[in-house]
Amino acid sequence: MAEPHRFHLHLTVQRASRSSLQPSEGQIRQWLRHALRRSAMITVRLVDRPEGRSLNQTFRHKDYPTNVLTFPYPDENPRASTRLHGDLVLCAPVIKAEARLQHKPLLNHYAHLLIHGMLxxxxxxxxxxxxxxxxxxxxxxxxxxxxxPNPYLDCPAHG
Known part of the structure; x- marks a missing residue:
């Protein structure tokens, strides 16, 4: 597997959530770069429940806010491009509630979901x-x- 830090990451972080205790841009960058296997242009948007629910309804036809949504953008010429382009939308209140319910440190849960989305x-x-x-x-x-730690130990099924 290639060394993740040799790839370029152009990151934009949008904070549209009032939820407290969100990761810093530096933490988000660190976690995404750790899972990166090619250069990428990524936008991470932290949202509250109404926007998370609306996006999940629109794109997945599920009427509830979910923890992370992934939106890859196809390259105009995928064979010529080595750059990944996409958006990750994280619903901060859902993540906070899950971390509390699963007895996990909040930032560990954010790290897991950002890596999950990047994959x-x-x-x-x-x-x-x-x-x-x-x-x-x-x-x-x-x-x-x-x-x-392993986020799947003593963790309810995800999906």
Whole structure:
């Protein structure tokens, strides 16, 4: 696997949530770069429940706010481009509630969901058991390298 820090990350962070205790831009950058396997242009938007619910309804046809939504943007010429382009939308109040419910440090949960979203942007998925095992194993490995415990231990099913 390539060294993640050799890739360029152009990051924009948008804060549209009033929720307290959000990660800093530096933390977001660190976590995304750690999961990065090619250069990328990423926007991370932190939202509250109404926007999270609206986006989840519009794009996934699910009428509730979810923790993270991933929006990859296809390149005009994917064969010529090595840059990844996409948005990650995180619903701060949902993440805060999940962390509390799962007895996890809030910033560890943010790190996990940002890495999870970054892997989705790079083509990983969890639609079947094989893909889910591969993606979860990679997430656990990346988080362990950051001294963050396995997020799937004693954790309710995700999806």
């Amino acid at each position: 989705h942007l790079q083509g990983y998925d969890h639609e079947n058991e094989t893909e889910a095992t591969l993606m979860e194993t990679l997430e656990i490995d990346l988080l362990t390298q950051l001294s963050i």
